[in-house]
Amino acid sequence: MGTTDMIGKLLCRIRLLLFIVVGLTLVGWASFYMKDSICFTPKYRTLLQNVWKSPLSEKKTEDNSRSPLVEQTSQKKVDLKTCPILSPKLKGVVPLMFPPNLTLADVEKKFPMMRDGHYQPETCKAQQKLVILIPHRNREKHLLYLLDNLLPFLQRQQLDYTIYVIHQAGNLTFNKAKLLNIGYLEVLEKQNWDCFIFHDVDLVPENDFNTYYCDSEPKHLMVGRNVTGYRLRYKENFGGVIAMTREQIAKANGYSNNYWGWGGEDDDFYYRVQLGKMEVLRPAREVARYRMLFHTRDAGNQVNQKRWELLKNVSKVWKTDGLNSCTYELLSIEHNPLYINITVDVGKPHH
Numbered sequence: 001m002g003t004t005d006m007i008g009k010l011l012c013r014i015r016l017l018l019f020i021v022v023g024l025t026l027v028g029w030a031s032f033y034m035k036d037s038i039c040f041t042p043k044y045r046t047l048l049q050n051v052w053k054s055p056l057s058e059k060k061t062e063d064n065s066r067s068p069l070v071e072q073t074s075q076k077k078v079d080l081k082t083c084p085i086l087s088p089k090l091k092g093v094v095p096l097m098f099p100p101n102l103t104l105a106d107v108e109k110k111f112p113m114m115r116d117g118h119y120q121p122e123t124c125k126a127q128q129k130l131v132i133l134i135p136h137r138n139r140e141k142h143l144l145y146l147l148d149n150l151l152p153f154l155q156r157q158q159l160d161y162t163i164y165v166i167h168q169a170g171n172l173t174f175n176k177a178k179l180l181n182i183g184y185l186e187v188l189e190k191q192n193w194d195c196f197i198f199h200d201v202d203l204v205p206e207n208d209f210n211t212y213y214c215d216s217e218p219k220h221l222m223v224g225r226n227v228t229g230y231r232l233r234y235k236e237n238f239g240g241v242i243a244m245t246r247e248q249i250a251k252a253n254g255y256s257n258n259y260w261g262w263g264g265e266d267d268d269f270y271y272r273v274q275l276g277k278m279e280v281l282r283p284a285r286e287v288a289r290y291r292m293l294f295h296t297r298d299a300g301n302q303v304n305q306k307r308w309e310l311l312k313n314v315s316k317v318w319k320t321d322g323l324n325s326c327t328y329e330l331l332s333i334e335h336n337p338l339y340i341n342i343t344v345d346v347g348k349p350h351h
C-alpha cells in the first residue's frame, strides 16, 4: 500500500515536471519565432519617425476639425478621430500572394466594401485623399496581382484611396508619361485630392511601413526592387512609384508628352521636379522595397532611341510640353468595384 502510494505520487510529480518542461519549451519556441515581428515593428517606426513630419497633413487635421461645414453635413464623420500617420494595423513585411488561377471576381469578393475604386477606413478619418493612377495596356494579370496585394496593404495603412487605371487604346507605340498626364487631368476636378500616386502596374510593395502619403516635397516610394538587388539604380532614378500633391505635379508641368516607347520619361520628370525647385524625398530603403512581376519588353513599347536627345532639352521645353499641351481623345470611362478604367487614344508621335 505504502509503496504503491509512493510510486503513484512519484509518477504524478514526473508528469507535472514533464508538463512544465514541455510548457516552457513551447513558450521558448514561440518567443523565438515571434522575436522578429516584435522587434521589427518598432525598428520601422523609428526609421520612419523623421520622414513623416509632414506639414501637409498637420495643417489638414486642424482645418478639418474646425470646419463647420463638415459638422453640418455628417455628424458621424466628425466623431471619427483623424487616423495617425503610422497606422496601428501595420505589420511590416507580409508575404505576397500570386495564386495562378486568380480572377477579378475572386479579388472583388475579398473587398466587398469597395465601390468605384474607392475605400475609406471605418474607424478613423484618413489624413489625405489619395488617388492612384496606373498606366496600363495588355497587363491584365499584373493588374490583378497588384490589386490583390495593394488593396489590403493600403487598408492596413488606413488610407482613403481611389484607384484609376489609365488604359491606352489600340496597339500603336505606348506612352506611359502621357497616360499619367491624362490621368491627372481627368481626375483633377472629380475630388479635392491631397495626393496623387503614379504606380507602375507591375510593382508590388513588400513592406507596409512604406506609407502612401504625400509630403512637402515629391516622394519616390520605390527605392529598391528584387530585380536590382533592392538598390536604387542611380541617384536621379525617379521611376516606378511616386507620390506628389496636385500642386507639386502642376509645378513640374506634369510629364513630357513626347516620350514614345520605353525609357527616359522618368529621368525627364526628375529634371522637371528640379527645374520646378523641388527636391525628391525617399523613405528608408529598408521599407521602400518592391517586387517587380516578371515581364519581357512589351509589344508596342520598344526602346525609345530619341530619349537621349530629348533629355538634353528638358530645360528648354518643360514649360511648354507637359500638362498644358496634353491633347488626347477620351474614349470611355468604366466603373468597376475595385477601380475606374479610363480608356484613351493618346495619338502617335509626330515625325
Ligand code: UD2
Pocket: 134, 135, 136, 137, 138, 139, 174, 176, 199, 200, 201, 202, 203, 222, 225, 238, 239, 240, 241, 261, 262, 263, 264, 265, 266, 295, 297, 298, 299, 300, 301
Ligand atoms: C522602368 C521604370 C518605369 C518606366 C520604364 C521606362 C522603374 C521601377 N520602373 O520600368 O517607371 O520609367 O522603366 O518607360 O524604374 N505598361 C503597360 N503596358 C505596356 C507597357 C508598359 O501597361 O505594354 C506600363 C505598366 O504600368 C508598366 C509601366 O508601363 O509597369 C512601365 O513599363 P515597363 O514595366 O515595361 O518598364 P520597366 O519595368 O523597365
Ligand code: MN
Pocket: 200, 202, 292, 295
Ligand atoms: Mn516593369
